[in-house]
Amino acid sequence: MAQHSKKFIEVLDKAMAEGEKMTREEKLFTYKGIAYPTTVCSPEIFKALESFKARSDDVILAGYPKSGTNWVGHILTDLVTTTAKNDGDETNGSNDEQQGEFPYLEIGDVDKYQRMEKMPSRRVIFTHLIPPNLPVSVFKNKAKVLLLIRNPKDVATSFYHFSNSLSPLPSYETFDEFFTAFMTGQMPWGSYFDYIFEWNKHAADENVMTITYEELKENRASGVKRIAEFFDLPLTEEEIQGVVKRSSFQAMKDNSQESHGAFGQTLFRKGDVSDWKNLFNEDQNQEMDKTFEERLAGSQLGAKLKYDTYCKA
Template sequence: MVLRSETGEVEGVTLTKSICSIWDQVWNFQARPDDLLIATYAKAGTTWTQETVDMIQQNGDVEKCRRATIAKRHPFLEWLTMKHPTGLELAEAMPSPRTIKTHLPVQLVPPSFWKQNCKVIYVARNAKDNLVSYYHFHRMNKALPDPGTWEEFIEKFMTGKVLWGSWYDHVKGWWKAKDKHRILYLFYEDMKENPEQEIQKILKFLEKDVNQEVLNKIVHNTSFEIMKENPMANYTREFQAIMDHSISPFMRKGAVGDWKNHFTVAQNKKFDEDYKKKMADTSLVFRTEL
């Protein structure tokens, strides 16, 4: 029986109580100059980006990318659950160069990443699809707080009372930071529409070069259909006690525009009005359909 997480706060950002309990260790984490950080709001294409980056680093070698589950290949910096080594422990034990994952908003990223001038790949997904995906993830992942009803979860999301805080602050904060640091800011919708073009951006950012054959291989193996069936990427290999894929698979749809199947007309109207206010102070633009 897994007990759902209780929440606490760090600088006004909602996190699990367990993350709050080790916050000093997270904040004082020592990044290395050749670390790569993959940062996203939860359910914005994190695993997809991780697999893409790993395929690039392994030069398209599928076998090498299946050497371990994604959770072991790329430590989840701030995360800890019972019976599993913490993200910090995994990261500290890992030889360089490391690729590390985080959902932290930019202001909570350990300062050593900026001191070491590390590269960061950030992926943002439109709020409505992100919200839908996050809701289903809460339903199936018993390590997260109970989402309540769909209606209640929309409210929590809009007020930022969800894990890792406000989506609005998250995407805007990282968008601003990209002008000061080595951050490649990508959009989920672009990755969906033209994966090859977005992979090219990652290649350039990582200063890697692959031939067309390897590029095709990366595009193919990081497609939703292939990844959904890949036990090293779809979270069916570990965390069985925590994630119930029968409620909703970890890799559910990977679509753009699925929000239309969830929002009522009234919910959509309310969400749009609120969104307009919260996003009035940024140049960031999202697409909610392709």
């Protein structure tokens, strides 16, 4: 099944071609104190985004870059599309394929949000944004949000390799150089610690469900079932197993040329837990452990991340 497709590949191919021609300094711009890639975001889009009207039946996925958003986005799209087909409705679920929109909310053009008003329910929407930068209607209209989080050492590892393979992002000579940027929040979409800190304020909301990359790796079937229940998507056991099968790392990687084009070769890298052990040195481990302890250790999301299990050797 082609979950993404033409529009998705078109946006990414264009970004990669533009990125090739840019200097390091040109690749990011800052909006309200947070950096974003120039090739896919702009201050004009952020202004237009304020007018976006969320619906209570929207299916929203929130995750910091490199947390596995394409993976869980694929699961969500598959769940919504399967439910819609059962209802005899072939028009919703795969926004991108059928509606021609890029699934990440903050990526697109200034007219995107007007077009989205015409899209039938249920719309599947991904975002890397923190709650204060989301349109107010998301919380006001009680849209359901699935919050995806991943242990910070693997997020940093994935982001480092991604930055060095993808032309729209600034690259780094050494992991140490990247690590400094990551720890000081000089990253596209800002600091991961700020991200968790801000989302933690909504972790107890009844319309927000949190899932971790690691628990999904541990037991995909159980995670898929929980997600389907949260969004009231009534699939049969057989249909759930189909979604589980189609969302394995290997299945998605094998389908990546069709789903993500050239970008897929960079995106589907390892899909593992603990790859940070191949990159972090002792000083970097200590520094991140300390920052986690100071910023997130006592919080609800901090506990969900199971830092000691996943980030300590």
